[in-house]
Amino acid sequence: MVHQFHPGILREYDIRGTCGKTLEPEDAYALGRSFATRVVRAGRSKVAVGFDGRISSPILEEALVAGLCASGADVLRIGLGPTPMLYYAVASLPQVQDGIQITGSHNPPDQNGFKMVFHGGPFFGPDILDLGRLASRGDWAQGDGTAEPINIMDAYVDRLLAGLEGIAPDAVERLGMAWDTGNGAAGPIVERLVAGLPGRHVLLHTPVDGTFPSHHPDPSVDANLADLRRAVALGRLDFGLAFDGDGDRLGVVDGEGRALAGDQLLMLFAEDVLKRQAGATVIADIKTSGALFERVRALGGTALMWKTGHSHIKSKMKETGALLGGEVTGHVFLADDYYGFDDALYAAVRLIAAVVRLGRPVSALLDALPAMVTTPELRFPVAEADKFAVINAVRARLESAGADMVAIDGVRVTTPDGWWLLRASNTEAMLTARAESDSAQGLARLLDALDAQLAASGIRR
Structure with a gap:
């Protein structure tokens, strides 16, 4: 048996696709076979598996677990929860160093994907591509692994509460805060967490709903913080906390409603x-x-x-x-x-x-x-085959000019006005840019310098 993944779903940091179009349960099964093969051939057997609240997640989880077991992995199913709970399972459970979370993170409801931990560390880049190669050759280990449910939620919440060790409860008691989980997977954890915390707490959108009826669970988008701002203002709270769909990104507004x-x-x-x-x-x-x-x-x-x-x-x-x-x-x-x-x-x-x-x-x-005066992230489409070539050409020109530059991920150029950045997206056919100065005039000069480099490569921002 062999399997070909859609070429667009094997990303730099994870595997992600649109359900019913580029991502199917058969992909989840094949992923399980390939990942378990890597685990078993490394001399290990246990894999923790969790999933978020998207409608497609339980179906993908069933297929993933079947694939893992078919290649000899013993699966610990931690159930519905945020991605960090999966990370915690791998970090804390005996003899577990590998795990997969089924999650679409902060992406639209019809998308889903997988984040992986291998040998206790992140699994990305060439390793993800290797899963595709194993599947395309059918180079899978054969086995008869087991699957069992495990409750780790209580231990995880207790570990979260340990972050307040040494803090006097009466000092927390004076604080008021709002929590908005956006109907994402962090909701049940926040409900349990708040039950163990002193202080005044207002909970927003904690029931898990994969259609995200309240607002999209992406706290980096300012419009998604409207309910949180309103709760902070109405309750005269000290600050508000917002979470993305799988609970690994945090947004914060202060008592005046300003987003950090x-x-x-x-x-x-x-x-x-x-x-x-x-x-x-x-x-x-x-x-x-x-x-x-x-x-x-x-x-x-x-x-x-x-x-x-x-x-x-x-x-x-x-x-x-x-x-x-x-x-x-x-x-x-x-x-x-x-x-x-x-x-x-x-x-x-x-x-x-x-x-x-x-x-x-x-x-x-x-x-x-x-x-500081900072642009938002500026994004503009460039053909997938061209995006890295553009970055290389810009880097070469800047090096020839003796620019003060960091080139670990695209190019970040520092001038007396501040800095500007141009990099290629690792997941999309896009270039992204950002600039920062201590004045509007300085920012305009930085953007002029960026535009000049883009124009020299035949691109307009």
């Missing part, structure tokens, strides 16, 4: 971590504000810029021993007293702890950050 960008949120965490872990390394992706790197250094930490993508950040944190990482998209990675994977629920608990330890509300912490 992902890099601003990371600056708050950096201050808290570095006060307790002097000199720690903090990693942020190449899209991140220059103010973050300056802030980390000012606090006595080591700031490291790295490639965009949650898998890249997790891998670099393991390599360097960094205690904190983050992306502008709202992924937060805490490894000072946690596992180093992106867990928005744990980050939410740690934000509560940080507010108490730092002795200031989120609004005051935000006011203390430098005001």
Whole structure:
């Protein structure tokens, strides 16, 4: 038996497609066969499997588990929950180092996919392509694995609550906060979590519904924060917390309804971590504000810029021993007293702890950050076959001109006005760009420089 995946679903960081078009239960079965083959040939057998609240997820889970078992894996089915609960299962269960979460993350309801952990670390890039090669050759291990349900939710919630160790309950009791899970997979966890927390809590859209009737579960889109802002204002709460569909990205609004960008949120965490872990390394992706790197250094930490993508950040944190990482998209990675994977629920608990330890509300912490003039992420289509060639041509011209440039993931150019970034999307036929300055005039000059490079490659923004 052989299987061909649709060429568009094997992505850089995960496997993702549109159900009924590019993604079918047969793909889930084949993925299970290929992944279990990798696990078994590495001398292991146990695989944890979880799924999010999308309508297609239970069907895909059944097929995935069947495929895993057919290649000899013993499956621990943790059931419905956020992606970080799957990561926690792999990190905490005895003899488990591998896992798969079925999730469409923050994508439209008709999409779904798979995020994987292999040998305790992220599984991405060439490894994902290798799953396709195994399937196309039918090069699968044969076996008769087992499958059993396991309840890990209570242990996971207890571990989340441990993020408040050392924090006086009466200090949390004075805080008020809203939680919006957007009908995503984090809802049941938040309900249990809040039951164990002091303070005033307002819960929004916690029932799981894969059609996302309240709003789309993507906290990086400002319009999706409207209900959260309203709840914070009506309840006169200190801040609000928003989660994406699978609970690995966090959005925050302060008591005045202002949304914190992902890099601003990371600056708050950096201050808290570095006060307790002097000199720690903090990693942020190449899209991140220059103010973050300056802030980390000012606090006595080591700031490291790295490639965009949650898998890249997790891998670099393991390599360097960094205690904190983050992306502008709202992924937060805490490894000072946690596992180093992106867990928005744990980050939410740690934000509560940080507010108490730092002795200031989120609004005051935000006011203390430098005001920068930043573009949103600019996206424009370029043929898949051309996108990396464009980046290479831009890089070559900049090198010839002696530009101050970081080229680990596209090109990020620093000038007296600030910086601009141009990179190729790893998942779409797109180029993306961003720029930041301390003035509108400086930002305009940065965009002019970006446009000149694009024009030299025959592209208009």
